[in-house]
Every structure is written in structure tokens, then in C-alpha cells.
Amino acid sequence: MRTQRNTQWIGLFLIPIFMGVLWAEAMRGLLLTWALFAVGAAATRLSIVQYYSREVAQRSTGEQVEFFRRRRLIWPVSALFWGLTTLLYFDRSSLADQFICWLILAGLAMYSINSLSSHLATMRAYLNTLAITALTVMGWRMAVELEFSGPPYHWWLVALLIIFWQVLRQAGLRLHVTHRKNFELQYRNNQLIESLTRQTQAALDAVEIKNRFLASAAHDIRQPVHALGLYADWLGSEPELVHELAPKIVESTKAVNQLFDSLFDLARLDSGKIKLNIDNVDLAQLLHDLEVQYRPLCEAKGLQFRVHVQPGVAVSDPILLQRIVGNLISNAVKYTQRGGILVASRVTPSGRRIEIWDTGVGIAPVHQREIFREFYKVPTHAGTEDGFGLGLYIVARLTHILGHPLALSSRPNKGTVFRVMLTPTDPQAAAARAVASVQQLLPGRLRAADLQSQDS
Template sequence: MMIPFKKHEHAAQIDHARLVQSMSELRPHLVGSIFGAALVWFVFRGEASAFANTLWLSTHGLLLVFALLCFLFYYWRPSGLTVSQWGDLNALIVFAMGSAWGLAPFAFLQTENPVYIVTLISILIGVCTSPSATMALYPLSYFLFITPILASLTWHLNQLDFGQNIIIRLLVPIFWCFLLGYSLNLHRLQIRLLRLQVEKDNALAEAEQANASKSRFLASASHDIRQPLQAANLFLSSLERQVDSEEGKVLYGRLQDALSSMTELLNSLLDISRLDSQSVAVHKEDMALAPLLDKLAQSVEAQAQAKGVTFRLTGHAVFVKSDALLLERILSNLLANALRYTKQGSITLRAEQQGKRVRIRVQDTGPGIPAEEHEAIFSEFYQLANPERDSRKGLGLGLAIVSRLCALLGHRVLIDSVPGEGACFTIELDAGNAPVTVVGSVTRDQWMLPALNVLVVDDECAIREGMATLLGQWGLVVREAESLQEAQQVVLSGWLPDVVLTDFRLRGNQSGEDVIDGLKTALGREIPAIMVTGDTDPQTLERVREKVSLVLFKPVKAPQLRAALQRLVRHLSE
């Protein structure tokens, strides 16, 4: 039976953990016990009778067979007994080991040679002390192990002539009490450690479950929230050509700004959540920095000039090792932050290489940041001088995303700022070897699209109509389908699509993957496809990317969709 310990809410788990630990640590002690028994027999066989030698060897041989059978049963069928029953079997094994060693004084202390006596006493003391840490998990087992050994040794020592010296006769009982006290104290410590380990494992499991739930929530919520935004973006892009009056253009611009702010907020929130849940895939490679910085400069320069701010791009002919898309997001956020807070003066984007490291700096002449705020500005929704939460001054998420992306990529983000003199943000990263990834600007010719047959598959009527209207304005021929069955009917009617544009989540437990697979079967060939999704689960996205040409994340703006179609056309023509 097991010595009970203080009951805990996870007492059953602690019991199981100490059983596993005890059984794993008991094996080497059993092996050591058998080798030790053989060594004792080899040393003392000349001092013992034939019967004693036979008894010693046969007892330890039977013990070895019994223990092996118990261990095999434990590893083959651990659920064959309850934890309590395994604890009892554990006690039986160690009691058998102790009883076998308790035969040593009877078998080998039949001599008066003090060398043999001292040697055997030393061996038995070592046998009692060596498994104390392991057997302390079950103090009763340890008691059953050492008691036969020390009781036998005490009885035989009392048969020897020590005169009237009581101390010598009491040494072994005192040592027995000491070992029991030590094992009880060690038992309390081990149980405390096991309890902490179980609590840590449970907390980790709960955290992983919460993270998984969060990922599932993000996958569903991002899809449901992005659906109406997706429809609004599509209709708004189609509406642009229908607005002729100046008043209508002003209203259109305001509506576009409001929708852009809503989209930016949603994307930023989902980006933060994806980064926190480690759902962002990283593809680091050697890349030329110049095309990326040129692209950013083209975007920022016009906005800076509109504010009367000078923009400079210097010293950027270097190569780095990074993820092009994520690095672009980092620098875009830093430049947007500089544009927002710089009222006059200049903004400088500069890159320079120092040895094996590259530093990319975004420097402005804005109001600057106090030293005590340098850490806080990387927190979510933290903004300086915006207590009224004016959305025109930003959302307070840009630098939080920068911090998380830099941590994800292994880059360092540094800040150097003095109030009234501006701020300088530095991204420090590894230098690259050769230009592999080139991010170029989009020319007017690249926006041209040939006449394509596009099959749009989405279970939301508003999304299909908005998509069809927009694609029709681009000169594309569009057919709509709500499900896989409707898509197959379109194809079987003789109308063959050049590209399939499908949503990932459809009604009736269908998905965009089912649509691609079904159309592939119906056509008997691969078909170029673009998947539109709001899901953020990394495993889902990895699976989707294996089946389609491109993946777009909701809400998709008209320029993104057109660029994706043009990219797909160029890929097909190669």
C-alpha cells in the first residue's frame, strides 16, 4: 500500500507521476542489486557453506525473474492495474529485494575475520542508502526494503562479542531511524516537486487549449467579420466609376476613408492576434533591399510632399536576410508613424551595412518621444498625445506589430529620440549574400488584363454580385456559383473557366478546397485558382496553399485582386 500525502486537487495526477518516476528509476537499482549480489557471492563464497551459496544465488535469481515479469507487465499493460495497485506491487518488489539482501548476514557472517565483517557491513550500508532517493517516493516501500537488511544485520552483530559496549550494538538501529527520517523528508520534497510539475503541465495544457480555442475563434470570427467588409469594398470599387458630381466624389472619398479605417483596425487586431498565437509563417531568404525601399519611397514621397515634409532615401544598395513581406510591413508601419507625427522638416529612410549586420533607419523631425515612454510605445493601443482616441492619429497598434514582427524574425528594433528633436527607429538585421527576392513596383502595362473567363464561387450573394460587377468592369467574363454543385453544372454546360475565384468557407460543410478538387475531377486537369479567405490558422493555410495558385486575405481591395489576377496570368504565360 502507499503512504498517503496531503490531498491536492490533482492528487490522482501526482500519484500517477510518482508511479511513473518510481518505476523508471527502479530498473537501474534492480540491475545494480543483481550485480551487487553476484559480487558479494564472488568475494564471500569461500567463507560460506554450499547451502548458503546456493540459497543466495537462487534467491536473487528468482527475484530477477519476478521483477522482470512485473516490469514487462507494467510496460505492456500499464492500465492492467490501478495506480494504487501498481504502488502495492512496487512495494512487493522492493520488499523482495530487501529480504534477499537480508540473507547476506546469515550466509556470509559465519566468519570472525574482521576484514570480511567490515566489508560486508559497508556493502549492506551502501545497499540501504543508494536507493533512498528513488524509494522515498513511496516511504513504506523504502521501510520494507531496508528493514529486513538492517534487522538481520543487527541480530548478527549482537551475536558477536563486543563486551559491554552498548553504542556499537545500537549503531544499526540508530542508522535505521536516520534513514527513515531522511526518506520522509525527501518524500515531502519530491511530492512538492511533482505537484509543481503537474500544476505546470496542467497550466501549459490549459494555455495550449486556450490558444487552440483562440485560433479557432479567430478563424471563424475573421471570416464572419470580413465578409461584409469584403462586399463593401467590392461595391465601393464598382461605384467609383459611377460617381460624376463633385459632391458625390467628396462623399465617395469619405466613405472610402471610413471603410479603409475600419479595414485597417480589423487587420491590425487580427495581425496582433495571429502574432500572439504564433500563426504567422516566416520565410527568410537573402534579398536585395533596394527594390523594397524604392517601393516604399514611391508610396511615402507623395504623402510627405502633400504635408510639406521632405522625404529622403539614402544608402540602400545592400542585401539582407529577412522575410520580404514581413520586413515591408515593419518599415511601412514605421514610415506611417513618421508621416503621422511629422508636421514639418524631413523624414529619412536610410540603410547601411556594418560588417555582417545591416541597419535600416527611419528618422523624422517630429515631436520626439520621452525616454520614459520608449518601452511603453510598443504596447497595444498606446499613443502619446492622443487621450481623445482620435482615429486620424492612428490606432496605437503599428509599433506593437513592429515589435512582434521583429521578435518573430530575430531582428532588433531600437529607438533613439529626444523630445522636440524627432525620433529615429532602427531595425538591425543580418546582412545577406545575394539578391534572391525582388519586390518591384507595378507599371501601368502590368495592370492590363486579357479577356478571361472567371468562375466566382461564394455562398454570399452580395459577395458574388460585387465581385461580378467589379470583374465585369475590367473586361472579364464572369459566371457565378454558390456551391460545388453549381460550379460543376457551369463547367459541365460547356463554359470553361480560365480562373476559379472561390471563397474558402461555404455552406453545407463545403469549402473552397472541395470546389477545386471537384472541378479538377470534372475537367480532368488542374485549374488555376485563387482562394479568398479570412482564416488565420497556419495549418489550414498551409494545406490551402498546396491546392491553389494564390491566397488572398479578406477584405480584398480592388488593386490587390487585380494584381493577383495579373500575377496569375503572367505565371500561366511563362
């Protein structure tokens, strides 16, 4: 449709030229009638093209196709009027005027394959209508009116017209194929540009994540390491304070170890080297092991630590599941200053689940999605200076990989509950999700792989 505007003006310009050539020899009434219909057809085509450019070009692909489908007959109708010009000049005017008229008709036919070859059906309809109409008029003149007594060059004209018609059809087909390859190449180039853009953005995102990682890690590790240095100097100068300083040194060492454990977990997740070992997990034993680990931390803060066990077995990775629940318990202990922690395994109509309840500071709705991002810390939360913003991010990644839906309910200053639904883990699906979680970090690499598979 975008190539048609110039074509319409050329068609309108040729009408007066054609009339000028035949004005002295053709029947003027018939010539004027033809000119009236030809101008009407050309004006209709021009109005369609202008309406398309003004109203339809910005619509959806389906609407554009439907608009063209309803109006595409105007092109073969225009070809019909131009084919009927043979009534005016074939064997009715001088050879010089016939030559000029045939030249105009041939030019229109050749120009049509350039302007219409993008849509093969329309181009063929135009050429077929033009050629068949001209051949029909010539056949009527030769067989009915002249009863095959006309000059021999009539047959040569018929033969040349048929050959020219078929040559134009083949040339139009080749041009259509060329157009299609060019559009496909343009589309593929756009895909490659999009892929490169995504890869560049992924690289920039990786740099940003790395910078945030270094800044956060440096900030979080500075305090416990600095404290370790101070305690060590203090202990060196006053060894009699060993009983007072030793617990503080242990706490600072635990903080450093916790940071490195989180960083190692994150590195394994992002590298895709996490190994899955799906097996039956005894929930009672799992919660007992976690109770042994975290009860002393709660009691040291003056918090109650309760465990409610509904015996049963879950199909999961025992190490990763323990890491998930452990991170949630550690998070609950960190942000609870009074009250206590409840860890429970329950049986529900939809299956088994583990719940971690706390009476801590809670999480406002505006932050409840953000807390699962890496290095995110809720502003104004007491205790965030001791956290690294990785625990819940790792929990979200691991629950997604294992296929254990994670739910959160929280009220500020009232407490929080995390629920891990223990849907049985399918090993193959979990492995696929582990690979996909890594690829999502680099969308450009995934897009490039898609393009490569399309090329193959």
C-alpha cells in the first residue's frame, strides 16, 4: 500500500496522454467514456491509498490485512479499463499511434510488477486481467469483425502479447521472492539487533549487580572484621578479659561466616552448578535438626522457640529444603525482638507445608515483593544493618527450583508468617527450572540461543 501513491498519479497522468494520441482517430464518445471510467478507477485507488495512510496504517496487522482484502479488487478493475483501450486503437488507428498505445500499455504492465509484486495475488490478478482483456478484444476484432482476413502482423501481436504476459508473470514472481527475502533479512537483522541490545543490557545489569554486590558485601563485612581487629588488639593488651571478649569474637566470626555462606549459595545458583538430590525427607527429623541449631539463638535473645511437628515425608532435596527453612527461621529471629518463633509442619487439603511464624516487626505491603530481590533491605527495619539482603532472595530461587510454592503474610508491628508448600519435586522439572533460572539472568544469551536454533 505504501508504494501505490506514486502509481496512482502516474496512471492519472497517462490518461490525458492516451487521449491526446487517439483524439484525432478514435471515436470521441467512446474515448471520453473510457476516460471517465479510467479517471474514476484511478481516483478510487488514490482515495483508498490515502485513507489507508491516514487511518489504517497505524492499526494492527489483522485490521490492515482485512482492509486490503475488502478493497483489492480495485486493482484488477483498473487493469480491465486499461485492457479495454484496445477497442480504441487495435486495427482502428495508424500503426504509429498503435505503437505508442501499446508502449503505454506495456509500461503500465511493467510498472505494475514493481509496485504490486509485494502481494503476489494482486500482481497476478492485475496482469491476468490486463492481458486477457486485451487478448479478448483482439480475438473479437480478428475472428468476428475481420473473419480472420486481417493483416498477418495481428498474429504476431497476439504471440508477442502472450509471451510478454508470461515473461512479466515470471519477472514479478522473482521480484516477489526478492522482496520477501529482503523483508526476512530485515526482520532477522532486527532480531539480531534486539538480541545484541538484550545482551548489552544483560551485561550492564551484570555490572550493576556486581557493583551492588561489592558495595553491599564490603559494607556488611567491614563492621564484623573491624570488630574482630579491635577485639584482638584489646585481648592482646588485656588478656584477663578473655571471658568477656571471647563471645564477642565468636559473634563477629559467625557474622563473617554467614555472609560467606550466603555469597557461596548465590554463586552456586547464578553459575547453574547447584546439584539436586531429590529424595524422601523426614519432616520430623528436619525440624528437629533446625531446632537444635536455632533454639539457642532465640533463647539468647529472650525469645520463645516452639516447634509443632505433624510427622510425614516430603519429596524434595533434603539439603536445599533445610537451607530454605533455615534461612526463613534465621530471618525471623533477626527481626523479632520480643515474643517468639513457631516452626510447624502441617497437613492441609492441598498437601503438606512448613510454616514459620514470628512476632517481629512485620513487612509493609509495599515491601513484600521487593524483599525477594538480591541485596534488598527494608528501610527503617531494626536489624537491617546486620543483614546482607540475600537470605530471602536465595529462598525464593530455591523454592522456585524445587517447585515448592512460597507464600507470605505479614502485618507491620504484628509479625510475619512464611508458608512453604511441599509439593513433590519432580527431578527433571527441577533441573529444567534450575537451568532456566540461570538463563533468565542473561536474557540476551537465551535470545541468541533461540536465534541460533531458528537458523539451524
